[in-house]
Every structure is written in structure tokens, then in C-alpha cells.
Amino acid sequence: MESAANKPSDRTVLVVDDEEDIRELYALILEKLGYTTLLSSTSDEAIRLYRHSLESGTPINIVILDLNIPADRGGKEIATILRELDPQARLIVSSGDTTAVEMTHYAEHGFNGALEKTFDRENIKRTLEQTLA
Known part of the structure; x- marks a missing residue:
């Protein structure tokens, strides 16, 4: 049986994408899937939201980062900053480019998982569960 703290309803996911x-x-x-979500369109906003979550004691459990954000920091750069704020941050890279090295070798680039932008519900669920495990 899952403890209450491990249910999706007790988990917050920050999605960072320019679109x-x-x-x-x-x-x-x-x-x-039962998660609370926060949405951000820019790197500065994402960093501010994550920093606030740390200061307030209301954790963001996972951050889904778009690999490429035109005219802004991309997912890899944001991930580096979030890791400096919180070495235990759980970060998932997201891209439509499944051949990008950050997608195929996500752990080597500071991510805990990768999500192709196919929006397959079961794949998203599985990736989140693996990232939280």
C-alpha cells in the first residue's frame, strides 16, 4: 500500500516550455494522473518558482524541462541552475527531437528522465514514477 506522501495528489510537477x-x-x-501542476514559459520564472518552493517548504517534486527554448535558457542550462539550488532536484528533459543526445543519454546531461513530446499518458506516468522512485 502506498503511503499518503507517495500519492500523485501530494506531488507537484513544474512544466517549463515556451509553447x-x-x-x-x-x-x-x-x-x-493526480499531480498538482505549475506552468512556466521562461527560465527566469521557472527558477523563481523552484527557489520559492524551496524557501516555502512546499516542494516541487519534478520539473519537466523543454530542451530548446528559443531566445531563453534551454532545459540543460535551467537544469544546471536548479541542481545548484537543490542537488536532489528531479529533472526530466522533454523534446520532440528524440535523437538529441540529451534525450538518448539524459543521465549524462544531468536529467533523471526523458519524455518525448508524444504525450502518451502511460509513458508520462511511467517516467514520473521512475523519476520519483
């Missing part, structure tokens, strides 16, 4: 439709699609799926 509103992508953020909203992730939010829809994550909320149906």
Missing part, C-alpha cells in the same frame, strides 16, 4: 499548447497539454495529462 502554451505544450504546457497546457502536459497540465491536462498530469492533473488527470
